[in-house]
Amino acid sequence: MVREERAYYGKHGEPRKFDPTFKGPIHSRHCTDVLCCVLFIAVILGYIALGVIAWVHGDPRKVVYPTDSRGQFCGQKGTANENKTILFYFNILKCASPAVLINLQCPTKQLCVEKCPNRFASYSNVKSPFRWNKTYWEYYRQFCQPGFNSPRKSAAQVMRDEDCPSMIVPSRPFLRRCFPDFTTKNGILTVANKTTFKDGHGKTRNVTDLRDAAKGINHVLDAREFGMKIFEDYTNSWYWILIGLVIAMVVSLIFILLLRFTAGVLFWFVIFAVIAVIGYGIWHCYWEYSSLKGKPGSDIAIYDIGFQTDFRVYLQLRQTWLAFMIFLCIIEAIIILMLIFLRKRICIAIALLREGSKAIGYIMSTLFYPIITFLLLAVCISYWAVTAIFLSTSGEAVYKVMINQGRCIYANRTCNPEVFNTSNVTKQCPGAQCTFAFYGGESVYHKYIFILQICNLFVFLWLVNFAIALGQCTLAGAFASYYWAFKKPADMPSFPLLASFGRSLRYHTGSLAFGSLILAIIQLIRVILEYMDNKLKGAENKVAKFLFCCLKCCFWCLEKFIKFLNRNAYIMIAIYGKNFCTSAKEAFFLLMRNVVRVAVLDKVTDFLLFLGKLLIVGGVGVLAFFFFTRRITIIADEAPSLNYYWVPLATVIFGSYLIAHGFFSVYAMCVDTLFLCFLEDLERNDGSSARPYFMNKSLMKILNKRNQGDEDERQSR
Numbered sequence: 001m002v003r004e005e006r007a008y009y010g011k012h013g014e015p016r017k018f019d020p021t022f023k024g025p026i027h028s029r030h031c032t033d034v035l036c037c038v039l040f041i042a043v044i045l046g047y048i049a050l051g052v053i054a055w056v057h058g059d060p061r062k063v064v065y066p067t068d069s070r071g072q073f074c075g076q077k078g079t080a081n082e083n084k085t086i087l088f089y090f091n092i093l094k095c096a097s098p099a100v101l102i103n104l105q106c107p108t109k110q111l112c113v114e115k116c117p118n119r120f121a122s123y124s125n126v127k128s129p130f131r132w133n134k135t136y137w138e139y140y141r142q143f144c145q146p147g148f149n150s151p152r153k154s155a156a157q158v159m160r161d162e163d164c165p166s167m168i169v170p171s172r173p174f175l176r177r178c179f180p181d182f183t184t185k186n187g188i189l190t191v192a193n194k195t196t197f198k199d200g201h202g203k204t205r206n207v208t209d210l211r212d213a214a215k216g217i218n219h220v221l222d223a224r225e226f227g228m229k230i231f232e233d234y235t236n237s238w239y240w241i242l243i244g245l246v247i248a249m250v251v252s253l254i255f256i257l258l259l260r261f262t263a264g265v266l267f268w269f270v271i272f273a274v275i276a277v278i279g280y281g282i283w284h285c286y287w288e289y290s291s292l293k294g295k296p297g298s299d300i301a302i303y304d305i306g307f308q309t310d311f312r313v314y315l316q317l318r319q320t321w322l323a324f325m326i327f328l329c330i331i332e333a334i335i336i337l338m339l340i341f342l343r344k345r346i347c348i349a350i351a352l353l354r355e356g357s358k359a360i361g362y363i364m365s366t367l368f369y370p371i372i373t374f375l376l377l378a379v380c381i382s383y384w385a386v387t388a389i390f391l392s393t394s395g396e397a398v399y400k401v402m403i404n405q406g407r408c409i410y411a412n413r414t415c416n417p418e419v420f421n422t423s424n425v426t427k428q429c430p431g432a433q434c435t436f437a438f439y440g441g442e443s444v445y446h447k448y449i450f451i452l453q454i455c456n457l458f459v460f461l462w463l464v465n466f467a468i469a470l471g472q473c474t475l476a477g478a479f480a481s482y483y484w485a486f487k488k489p490a491d492m493p494s495f496p497l498l499a500s501f502g503r504s505l506r507y508h509t510g511s512l513a514f515g516s517l518i519l520a521i522i523q524l525i526r527v528i529l530e531y532m533d534n535k536l537k538g539a540e541n542k543v544a545k546f547l548f549c550c551l552k553c554c555f556w557c558l559e560k561f562i563k564f565l566n567r568n569a570y571i572m573i574a575i576y577g578k579n580f581c582t583s584a585k586e587a588f589f590l591l592m593r594n595v596v597r598v599a600v601l602d603k604v605t606d607f608l609l610f611l612g613k614l615l616i617v618g619g620v621g622v623l624a625f626f627f628f629t630r631r632i633t634i635i636a637d638e639a640p641s642l643n644y645y646w647v648p649l650a651t652v653i654f655g656s657y658l659i660a661h662g663f664f665s666v667y668a669m670c671v672d673t674l675f676l677c678f679l680e681d682l683e684r685n686d687g688s689s690a691r692p693y694f695m696n697k698s699l700m701k702i703l704n705k706r707n708q709g710d711e712d713e714r715q716s717r
Contacts (some may be wrong), residue, residue: 003373015683018691022684023498024484025477029507029577036517036580038467038511041513044613047459050452051387058390066110066176068415071399074112074176079147084112085178088143090165109162109402113143115272115621116171116294120197123164142187143168158712162433166339169197181302182207214221229643236640237648244648246619248656252663253367255612259667260357267608271339285325292318341495342539347702349604352678355696356670359482362489363496366478366670369471370662376467391452401425402435453716454524465516466630469570473504473512475669477574483677508573511580515566522562526555571673587676594679605671616660617653624652 031037065073066087075085090109121140141148144164155648159166171178172190183190191197191207234241292298298318312321339346360366377533399417401410408429415425420434477500485491494500504512533548568587569580576583591598628645629637642648678695682703685691693700700706 016680025480025575026577031507032579033510033514036514038428040513054387054390057394059393060389067710068112071436081112084114086113086173088113090162114175117168118170122167130183191398231648233642233647240709241648241651244652245655248659251616252660256667260354263353278328285321289318322558342600345505345600349601351698352671352674359479359670363478366666373471380463387456399434399436402433458524462516465519469512469516473570473574475500476673478569479670479673480575511573514580519562522559582698601675613660617656620656621653624649
């Protein structure tokens with residue numbers, strides 16, 4: 001037995017040896033992983049340079065403001081479009097969907113206008129064979145090309161060259177673009193109270209043609225009204241939403257503090273409740289099995305009836321209930337055996353949960369550290385989003401040849417609007433126009449836009465993981481100061497959280513950056529795999545799909561393992577101040593020497609924290625539901641008037657989950673830190689007066705251990 005134990009320890013490192021000078025987190029430290037620290041700082045400086053380059057070349061107006069066929073922004077100051085803030089489409093029937101419209105890919109001319117048309121009109125009505133309607137023309141020409149006043153062209157030439165729209169449709173602005181003003185009356189789709197209209201060729205068309213040509217526009221416009229109602233609900237209920245979030249914060253705090261008293265009761269109650277429920281299931285299966293005895297057809301074997309879509313057929317067979325009963329008996333036996341053989345380790349996990357609550361009670365500032373992490377993440381996300389937008393809008397305007405009628409070999413080719421009218425294209429393809437298509441360009445800078453976006457994403461992932469790592473290392477240092485204080489809280493430092501934050505940032509930026517870099521690389525690979533998988537969704541290659549599925553699964557598992565390893569490595573860094581690789585190796589070997597305890601603690605902690613989150617989010621959500629639906633009669637009059645009560649309700653539930661997750665993430669980090677300290681305490685010390693245990697008395701009682709000093713004091717009494 002001793003030989004096997006030595007072989008096991010030799011395989012997973014040697015146990016910690018007693019060090020009389022060790023009193024918790026090391027104060028005398030040196031900078032670790034300096035090379036990675038220098039690389040990290042250089043990458044941050046490069047990231048700032050990338051943001052500057054994107055800022056210089058990019059133009060976010062390309063995303064916010066619409067652009068006409070000449071590549072000019074609608075509403076841009078200092079141009080002819082300064083007062084023309086809305087984009088108008090000459091022939092809305094050529095547009096296939098709202099996505100096409102918004103992306104400026106609709107194959108028709110686009111013009112900036114001051115306001116959208118409010119009535120039907122067509123060019124044939126302006127220039128009829130019998131008379132010239134000047135009043136009609138004054139209204140119509142504001143939607144023609146600038147400078148086109150008194151046309152001498154024939155109607156066919158005007159339609160070919162798109163000097164004026166063939167027709168205009170009553171529209172209303174949305175996203176700074178004119179969309180048909182669809183309304184539904186008595187179940188009939190109308191535009192300006194009409195169901196039919198005449199197009200530019202005098203043909204009678206139905207309003208449904210507009211809907212089919214611009215499919216989904218009505219839903220997009222309805223979304224605007226829906227959004228306004230949601231905004232109104234937030235305006236009326238923001239005060240009560242904040243109250244609900246404050247309640248969630250208070251309940252989360254109270255729950256964590258009470259876990260020192262309720263952790264054991266809560267866990268054992270749930271466990272025995274599960275045992276009781278499964279026991280009832282076994283009894284019910286036996287009762288059904290016995291009651292079917294002697295009934296015609298109940299003794300038929302399951303495989304004799306084959307596959308049945310009606311599940312109730314199987315419930316009439318005794319074999320079905322026998323199979324259910326055997327399965328539940330196996331589950332019940334497994335749970336009971338686990339409780340019998342792992343009872344001590346479960347008790348250790350519960351004791352550590354209680355100790356974690358006590359540690360947080362002494363260092364209350366740790367509960368508010370997630371605010372710092374949130375602010376750092378907000379800065380990273382904002383910078384990444386702004387840089388991505390500016391990079392995506394840093395291309396030059398691209399113009400392409402558009403053919404209104406007929407065919408042309410130059411269609412969809414790039415062109416230069418300044419020299420287009422003097423080129424051979426207009427001679428070979430009458431009516432061809434050089435119109436704005438999108439922002440891109442063929443410059444060297446544009447060719448590397450995609451690579452720069454990948455770099456932007458990678459550095460973003462690195463910075464996000466670093467912010468999380470900094471928080472984990474800081475919290476670990478604070479909680480380790482608590483555990484290794486022999487007399488708590490007398491031997492604890494004055495400001496453990498602040499001191500730990502200073503040590504992490506001053507000495508271990510390189511180590512934290514190293515661990516974050518490994519995780520960021522894996523996450524980037526996962527993003528690339530997802531991107532490639534989406535590109536291959538339409539492919540019929542089953543082998544490629546299978547390989548991508550395997551790769552995605554492997555890298556998902558690898559990411560989970562690296563997160564677990566990094567978390568424990570940061571705890572060792574916070575305590576001993578060693579580099580990342582050494583800390584990761586020591587943490588891994590320490591956990592492997594206590595693998596059963598690790599598995600039990602991890603599952604017990606996850607289970608209790610899940611119950612805590614469920615309790616808090618569910619309780620606050622139910623309270624918010626009864627309040628916003630005016631079912632609490634005492635304060636029913638205080639509830640705001642809402643269009644959709646689920647808007648503030650969903651906000652409160654989601655916000656409560658984020659708050660509970662923030663509090664419980666601190667608690668989980670506390671338990672993990674105390675657990676590693678506990679394992680090292682068992683290896684370092686033996687309870688003698690020279691090597692006393694630092695763990696609390698409840699843990700020593702579970703392990704049948706005691707400190708010699710406590711025993712001497714008890715005997716002297």
